[in-house]
Amino acid sequence: MGLLAIGTPLDWPEAKKVASHVREWGIEQLLAIWRRAKGKERDAMLWGDEIEYLVVAYDDDKREVKLSLRQADILEALAKDEELLKKGGGVPDLNRGTNRSGKTAPTFHPEFGRFMLEATPGAPWGIGFKDLLDVERDMKWRREIAKDHMHANEYPITMTTFPLLGDRKSITPFYPPSGARLRSQFVPDEIANPHIRFPTLAANIRSRRGRKVELNVPVFHDDKTIWPFKDPTVNYDLHDWPEDDDVRNGAAKENCIYMDAMAFGMGSCCLQITFQAKNTEEGRKMYDQLSPLGPILLALTAATPIYKGFLADTDVRWNQISRAVDDRTPEELGEEPLKNDRWRIPKSRYASNSTYISQDSRLRPEYLDPDLVVDEKLKARLIEGGMDDLLATHFAHLFIRDPIVVFNEDLQELDLKKTDHFENLQSTNWQHMRFKPPPPGNEIGWRVEVRPMEIQITDFENAAFSVFIVLITRAILSFDLNFYLPIPRTTENMETAHKRDAVLNEKFYFRKDVLPPRRTARSSALNGASAPASGTTTPSYQQSRPSTPLFRPVEEEYALMSVDEIVNGSNENRFPGLVPLVESYLDSLNVDVETRCELAQYLALVRGRASGKLWTAAKWIRHFVREHPEYKQDSIVGDGITFDLVKAVERVTKLEGKDGFGREMLGRR
Ligand code: ADP
Ligand code: MG
Ligand code: MG
Ligand code: MG
Ligand code: MG
Ligand code: MG
Numbered sequence: 001m002g003l004l005a006i007g008t009p010l011d012w013p014e015a016k017k018v019a020s021h022v023r024e025w026g027i028e029q030l031l032a033i034w035r036r037a038k039g040k041e042r043d044a045m046l047w048g049d050e051i052e053y054l055v056v057a058y059d060d061d062k063r064e065v066k067l068s069l070r071q072a073d074i075l076e077a078l079a080k081d082e083e084l085l086k087k088g089g090g091v092p093d094l095n096r097g098t099n100r101s102g103k104t105a106p107t108f109h110p111e112f113g114r115f116m117l118e119a120t121p122g123a124p125w126g127i128g129f130k131d132l133l134d135v136e137r138d139m140k141w142r143r144e145i146a147k148d149h150m151h152a153n154e155y156p157i158t159m160t161t162f163p164l165l166g167d168r169k170s171i172t173p174f175y176p177p178s179g180a181r182l183r184s185q186f187v188p189d190e191i192a193n194p195h196i197r198f199p200t201l202a203a204n205i206r207s208r209r210g211r212k213v214e215l216n217v218p219v220f221h222d223d224k225t226i227w228p229f230k231d232p233t234v235n236y237d238l239h240d241w242p243e244d245d246d247v248r249n250g251a252a253k254e255n256c257i258y259m260d261a262m263a264f265g266m267g268s269c270c271l272q273i274t275f276q277a278k279n280t281e282e283g284r285k286m287y288d289q290l291s292p293l294g295p296i297l298l299a300l301t302a303a304t305p306i307y308k309g310f311l312a313d314t315d316v317r318w319n320q321i322s323r324a325v326d327d328r329t330p331e332e333l334g335e336e337p338l339k340n341d342r343w344r345i346p347k348s349r350y351a352s353n354s355t356y357i358s359q360d361s362r363l364r365p366e367y368l369d370p371d372l373v374v375d376e377k378l379k380a381r382l383i384e385g386g387m388d389d390l391l392a393t394h395f396a397h398l399f400i401r402d403p404i405v406v407f408n409e410d411l412q413e414l415d416l417k418k419t420d421h422f423e424n425l426q427s428t429n430w431q432h433m434r435f436k437p438p439p440p441g442n443e444i445g446w447r448v449e450v451r452p453m454e455i456q457i458t459d460f461e462n463a464a465f466s467v468f469i470v471l472i473t474r475a476i477l478s479f480d481l482n483f484y485l486p487i488p489r490t491t492e493n494m495e496t497a498h499k500r501d502a503v504l505n506e507k508f509y510f511r512k513d514v515l516p517p518r519r520t521a522r523s524s525a526l527n528g529a530s531a532p533a534s535g536t537t538t539p540s541y542q543q544s545r546p547s548t549p550l551f552r553p554v555e556e557e558y559a560l561m562s563v564d565e566i567v568n569g570s571n572e573n574r575f576p577g578l579v580p581l582v583e584s585y586l587d588s589l590n591v592d593v594e595t596r597c598e599l600a601q602y603l604a605l606v607r608g609r610a611s612g613k614l615w616t617a618a619k620w621i622r623h624f625v626r627e628h629p630e631y632k633q634d635s636i637v638g639d640g641i642t643f644d645l646v647k648a649v650e651r652v653t654k655l656e657g658k659d660g661f662g663r664e665m666l667g668r669r
Pocket of ligand 1: 046047048049050120121122123124125272273274275276444445447449
């Protein structure tokens with residue numbers, strides 16, 4: 001997270017008054033970036049991952065595990081670690097910019113939850129194979145460093161959500177709900193990072209909405225679950241805040257686990273990958289082509305089967321984060337006729353993305369989102385300022401939102417050398433892909449961030465998915481692959497990815513013909529690896545493919561496929577499969593045997609997840625709970641089960657299945 005400026009944040013009614021002002025200045029700052037950086041060329045192909053951790057604290061005697069709210073202490077210890085600083089790591093000076101010279105120790109960052117940590121490599125990776133093979137080691141290093149700055153009974157685990165979050169006893173030190181900012185029944189305000197930005201974000205989202213955020217996750221209906229299920233933890237008799245009426249007004253839905261605060265979403269951990277493109281054109285292509293992969297990646301990495309002490313009937317975190325920051329008013333939601341607000345808005349600020357931005361002749365108008373809401377005035381200004389229609393549409397769509405956290409001090413004068421107002425809107429549009437313009441004052445280029453993935457339990461898995469994304473991106477660019485799918489189909493796929501065991505049982509819309517018709521696919525070498533002499537290559541299965549007529553109906557371009565077919569290939573749809581495409585790409589380069597073997601382990605994990613041979617963490621965790629002797633087949637995940645589960649997760653993190661435990665998830669290592 002960037003943007004930790006200090007100042008006086010405006011409460012919601014005040015922030016709303018200056019919303020247009022902030023948006024207009026944000027657009028001017030964007031135009032300044034555009035003018036300066038649109039012609040940026042030949043930036044290095046760099047990339048970086050982000051790993052988010054939950055800090056847990058055990059009490060072995062009591063068989064209890066809680067979330068430790070010591071983020072600030074741990075970050076402070078990291079910032080003071082001289083050894084780490086000497087190696088370039090620690091806690092970055094946010095203005096330092098990127099250090100690309102040589103190996104640097106990892107850096108650690110705050111996150112929304114006061115029980116969370118984020119760690120990134122000290123400097124972005126190149127795409128040479130050496131870097132690809134360093135990622136896992138670096139991730140392990142990060143975890144070790146983090147652990148070294150914690151108490152003996154604490155551990156950084158990479159579960160997406162803490163199973164008991166929302167249980168009053170689940171945090172240490174203890175603070176009672178509810179506070180003025182979140183007004184939650186279940187979690188205190190102290191659950192959030194105390195930096196003024198975070199509680200303001202939560203409070204202003206709630207104020208803008210006019211009620212608390214509302215998360216209802218279908219509960220898993222087990223043999224002895226009391227049915228219909230009424231969340232037994234909901235208190236209908238509270239009268240501390242006006243928002244306590246929410247549940248009396250029907251906020252908690254039947255057969256659902258009910259949650260009421262930003263922490264239930266933004267307290268989740270994910271795995272994100274950012275790429276730097278060589279220029280805008282390449283960045284825009286990456287943004288578009290990776291977008292349809294989002295739901296597939298979400299299903300493949302599913303890791304979230306428990307909320308607030310109950311087994312859920314869904315496997316992933318996405319919609320919960322989406323609802324946890326959904327600031328739409330009843331008018332924008334379509335619950336009331338439009339009177340004060342400007343438009344109905346189909347999606348939360350946190351949602352799958354709704355635009356394509358590449359000036360690609362393969363982008364058919366039929367792929368675009370027919371429900372896209374755009375601020376036409378701001379779009380006109382962007383076009384007047386020299387931006388093309390597609391990209392102007394993209395940003396004018398992001399800018400339909402209000403800024404949530406506005407600092408009074410920033411409204412005095414417009415500084416075109418800064419990006420604060422632009423980033424205010426940009427960084428609170430949490431879509432599954434993000435197009436990041438070059439910040440001023442350094443040489444960073446146009447970047448694309450891939451955001452749908454769930455964090456995995458082990459560093460091996462997190463490295464595997466990171467490397468897979470890097471390689472598929474290289475294959476996309478090298479073979480000029482075409483994954484275009486109408487955006488509404490991606491939106492639907494995102495919902496599908498939530499279903500329990502979606503990776504095994506569900507079908508996703510996916511494009512059938514992804515190879516360029518009849519043209520020989522171009523190959524480009526990875527930096528540092530030698531390219532084949534001819535510089536061109538054709539994937540073997542392409543040679544017998546018929547050419548595709550250019551303008552057949554869009555509906556015929558895609559089919560419903562299982563994740564197995566999408567990842568491993570489908571005869572029926574004559575679809576090559578994402579991993580075979582990656583392998584074909586690797587075949588086109590001279591990769592030494594050792595490297596190829598190491599990469600093969602990662603690709604085997606992705607293949608195994610898709611085929612069902614290997615379990616997702618969601619399946620593994622659910623299985624662990626259901627087999628636990630204390631579990632009563634009633635959907636309730638109690639303290640003892642959670643203690644054993646988190647210990648089991650730690651064991652898998654450390655041993656990665658080498659002792660046989662967790663092997664159904666990881667395979668044989
Ligand atoms: P976010 O705003 O998404 O939290 P971060 O600052 O945490 O972004 O960085 C995301 C990732 O981008 C990190 O892994 C970092 O190493 C990487 N990164 C930094 N600079 C570049 C760059 N120029 N190109 C690609 N990745 C970069
Ligand atoms: Mg983060
Ligand atoms: Mg980050
Ligand atoms: Mg972030
Ligand atoms: Mg940032
Ligand atoms: Mg990020």
